[in-house]
Amino acid sequence: MERNERLFYKLLIDNVEELLPVVYTPVVGEACQKYGSIFRGPQGLYISLKEKGRILEVLRNWPEKAIQVIVVTDGERILGLGDLGCQGMGIPVGKLSLYTALGGVRPSACLPITIDVGTNNKKLLDDEFYIGLKQNRATGQEYAELLEEFMTAVKQNYGEKILIQFEDFANHNAFDLLAKYRTTHLVFNDDIQGTAAVVLAGVVSASKLMGKDLADHTFLFLGAGEAGTGIAELIALEMSKRAKTPVEETRKKIWLVDSKGLIVSSRKESLQHFKLPWAHEHEPVRELLDAVKWQEIKPSVLIGTSGVGRTFTKEVVEAMATNNEKPLILALSNPTSQSECTAEEAYTWSEGRAIFASGSPFPPVEYNGKTYVSGQVQLYT
Incomplete structure (x- = not known):
């Protein structure tokens, strides 16, 4: 160069x-x-x-x-x-x-x-x-x-x-x-807005493979910073537009977990302003695995924006696969070392049923005689 x-x-x-x-x-x-x-x-x-x-x-x-x-x-x-x-x-x-x-x-x-x-x-x-x-x-x-x-x-x-x-x-x-x-000024924040646009496109495309509409999903995020809240808000806005319902209602289908656990209404006094729209009525939940398993949540889409590697554990992926025929798992944190799980882990632990994409690229995965080529949802963000 x-x-x-x-x-x-x-x-x-x-x-x-x-x-x-x-x-x-x-x-x-x-x-x-x-x-x-x-x-x-x-x-x-x-x-x-x-x-x-x-x-x-x-x-x-x-x-x-x-x-x-x-x-x-x-x-x-x-x-x-x-x-x-x-x-x-x-x-x-x-x-x-x-x-x-x-x-x-x-x-x-x-x-x-x-x-x-x-x-x-x-x-x-x-x-x-x-x-x-x-x-x-x-x-x-x-x-x-x-x-x-x-x-x-x-x-x-x-x-x-x-x-x-x-x-x-x-x-x-x-x-x-x-x-x-x-x-x-003519400005945008790539982490809040750019990432959200690309991830929304990925979720819409994956929904077709899952045989679902966007409104049929329940979303669970690990990470409630710029990327997580930015993606969540754009998904809520798109759901609101399609269903012609207030965005306050579509936000209720989206749950976020931060370093202190599930974001719920009892935590409002201590939350940063950008997390407040996601503080739903629910009892406190400390661990991601418990949030995945919780009957009232049972996410069909799991999105990682935590910046912490290997947080989508075997138990978490298996729980997603138990609740969904085709769970959508997006491990978006960059670089590769910080990815919430690898492509191989997602496909192996879900017995080849997961639809997986990541922030950094992973090589194709061989599982049970089939080759899985994962997407890169954050390729340009």
Whole structure:
């Protein structure tokens, strides 16, 4: 890519299925973890907390002027790997390669940006090769003022039509940024909205294989962050649209489990605002397995957005297979090491009856003389 950009994109476009796992998940996660030690030169633009007050000037230093799309991160929640600080630059770089390879956007019109406000990752702070600010993350007013200056400068420098994609921000900032700027800028949050659109498409397609309509399903999520609540809301909206019923009613078919157990109404006082719509009337349930088995829930679709690997255990998958002839199991957390289960585990533990898709790719699985090729629901998100 650094030596011959035209040849790089020719190779990528002609071999897109083979090379996407290298350009993006799962390899991009490993690249971000090692970014400091493999760094040879900036592929995107870094905006540091120390440049507050001069962000417009920094943007004008970028050699390309006709920018159409910006993918920006602050590196606080990279895939399921957590806070990688400014080493998260691999995500905007990789994502914009997909804009070109799959969307036909000129590479020169794409700008990867990492906003460096520090990191709370002690391992990185102690690493001599870490390339970012060696301080704990800026928060509160200082953080908000920096982002406000950035968003204003981007529009001032590139115009009203510049597309800004928020990528891998932590929950507490992601929802606030989207709510604040969605009416003044052309923005979207990939983790909240992009993932939801692709997963909804996957669920609709899988429903045809299951012989069900969307409204026939009961959904259970493991993970109630940006991805989980974003997917849940879009599914509820689509169910509402199809059934012509209020979205408040269709939300009752969707249950979420977070680190403290099933989200229920008795927990409302302690829940973050984006979890409140999913706090249904039910007694507390601590474990995922118990939620899967519970008579009042009995999900037909199990979706993992937890960022915690191997949480869809043998017992959980077997319970899904007991309750459903064809259970739909979506283990969406990235990279592969964080996937809730593997394709082989899903097919083996369900005796070949599961419909399975994942966030990172898995090889075909042989089971009882049949080859199962799983889908990749989050391929581009």
